[in-house]
Amino acid sequence: MTTESTLSRRGLMATATAAAGAFTLGFHVPLTRSAVAQGAAPAIPPEVNAWVVIRPDDTVVIRIARSEMGQGTLTGLAQLVAEELECDWAKVTTEYPTPGQNLARRRVWGNFSTGGSRGIRESQDYVRKGGAAARMMLVQAAATAWNVPAAECSAANSVITHTPTGRTTTYGRVAEAAGRLTPPENVPLKDPRAWKIAGKSVARLDTVEKTNGSQVYGMDLTLPGMLNAAVRACPIFGGKVRSFDAAAVQGMPGVKRVVPVGDNAVAVVADTWWRAKKALDALPIVWDEGPNANASSEAVAAWLKEGLDAPEAVVGNRAGDARAAITGAAKRIEAVYAYPHQNHACMEVMNATALWTADRCEVWTPTQNGEAALAATAAASGLPATQCDVHKIHLGGGFGRRGAVHDWVTQVVLIAKQMPGTPIKMIWSREEDMLQGRFHPVTQCKLVGGLDAQGNLVGLTMRISGQSIVAGTFPQNIRDGRDPVVFQGLNASGGEADIGYTIPNLLIDHAMRNPSVPPGFWRGVNLNQNAIYLECFIDELAHAAGKDPLAFRRALMTNHPKHLAVLNAVAERIGWGTPAPAGRFRGLAQTHGFGSYVAACAEVSVSNDGKLSIHRIVAATDCGHAVNPQQIEAQIEGSFVYGLGAALHQEITVKGGRVEQENFDTYPSLMLAEMPAVESIIITSGGFWGGVGEPTIAVAAPAVMNAIFAATGKRVRSLPLKHADLRRA
């Protein structure tokens, strides 16, 4: 935790913030960089340690390494640091360190990656220790100044008190001295039961700006001398640019340059984005359509169907001999389910701003992983990472699109590199964002179950056929043909995403089939389809066994008390076993993912003409510890919007190698009119930390699909539901 190497950078940021005025983040622009280099003396707020800066006026600046994309992690992490710091919550502000600073300080802030619902659970321990260490140093600094033992001093609300004499001082007064101390080695943490700031439903730190238009998103950024770029990549996956006729648009208003972007895209750079886009729309481009020009969703579906019975598959979970058990069973039930490609459709389209010079490249962008964005910047800029940096901006949605792959960062740097010294802001059109997604993987699943004469499940096979996200994003992580996350929610153990049923004879395997549509981590990842497949089929088995779906599940869950507890919680709250309101029907689902146990019960009705209404959903989450319950509720509600929008409406289809849906008119989202009432039950059983941004998505669709069966007698096994005729069977 050395401070000296950062002092100049800290000053740099402070100066630039003052110069830029409009930004709350520490953007630094070249002007101020050279000013600092020439020896201007910036005001340096004392850094107690990497996580905590305390200004003389007692303002507490908490550094946040993970990204804020709406999920509330910024506030949650600040709560955890503030809790241990014993500071005045009203004086807390936050800032993002840059990935370049993290690199220069040997990753003092750890991982920047904000995905997999890991923002809080993966960093809670070391950020709390950061806050606790800072508090210990502040207390020590006060004790030293008073010449008393630190053990006689206590800290609360940013005030340090020497108990025997009643003397007090504030954090702001001792922060500078504290920052010069050697950090303590042994940093005990509070028992969460003693939390006063963490664990409470405090208001988010970033709300006001989001209600008056002053929050600056990547798309809103302006730098002096900046030009705007509109870009178009070959709409056929794997295709390239053969030629383009720059002269045809060169004279259009505002147009400055037409430039190639790698081998598969072209950009128009103009004074405004609208003019750049208009010229791009008019630009004649000839594509080399490449090897996937005939790809279609129909062909992919047929290929995946073949995979359902293919001899080769990678086993994810096995117990006993499932095939033999099913062969010997009194009753055999079989079903095939299918889940389509989907686009993340972040509300804010992909965008980034870059400034390239011969010795430095800076990027400003909304990203879920600043370090990955820095790596992409360095690779595209031709400069070492130490001569690059990335400035993170709050995201207008991420959902996984802005994490693993930074294709848009590569593009903006490739454009900026062709115009040295000029900041370039590149914004994708919505159409570009739809066509150039990193899509929810497409899979099908064949499930076969065997029931004995008493209706007990004696064997289950589950064959997943289809796309691997990891193969398409981090192929180096595929070992022996095995995608480590494809069995999310179906694992025998691990504590991250485990099956909640004990089935004596079980075989779950995956036949990988990777179509040309590039896959991505889509909020909820593989838990989404896996929970649909398993939870809907368990319902089918319960029905075939003539048993109540709750009772049937419970019988398989005695070894899975945490899974069972959330299921029981929703059943009890909704009044399972008592009649639903007239015309309404209920469906259940439960799963485990991202470290949390989740369950939902949906109450739906289906009109005579087949129109579905989702009235009410009760959802339970056991995330071990809850840092901000009202934000967990917001994530649960949001998960139903994301999950139900996907289940009801969303599918990406491919024809002639390209995506057919280009905007929200053909790729609808869930709307307010369709939104059910959501009641959240948050359980904090302790002993583990689970994520909350994603797991609930996975129970949204199966709970509703099982309720649809209860209402209509129809099993819908293919998504989205808009294709299904829901009139009563």
Added chain:
Amino acid sequence: MAKLNVNGRTIDVAVEDDTPLLWVLREQIGLTGTKYGCGVAACGACTVHVDGVAVRSCATPVSAFTEAQKIVTIEGLAPAGTQHPLQKAWVELDVPQCGFCQSGMLMAAAALLAQTPKPTEDQIRAEITNICRCGTYNRVLAGIKRAAEGGPATSG
């Protein structure tokens, strides 16, 4: 060349006639609170008020407006230093998640309340057709109800 009345100011903008109002607001006038979400009037992120009525500014060319029409953006929803009752409710309920849709959401809601000060839940559900990908709908609903209960809301 166009003359616009935006948030009470008359502004000359030098721009092609077919430029959507959205991009004039964002790029010529520098009011970036109004967002681009789709460009085809399908999401509502770009909603502004024109003479008190919610308009999706991405799909209307600047030439369609005259100086006589009062355009209000999120930056002008409430007088400087004050909050519209909806903004107050939004803060109290922590409505925004990523926040990107919220300018449009608030402008749509403000226009609704200006028209129908005490909307029923069904009216709110039918009238607010903005997309929120983060899924803030239930808090949006609660926020509109709260603002409506707090007395007649005025559109900026």
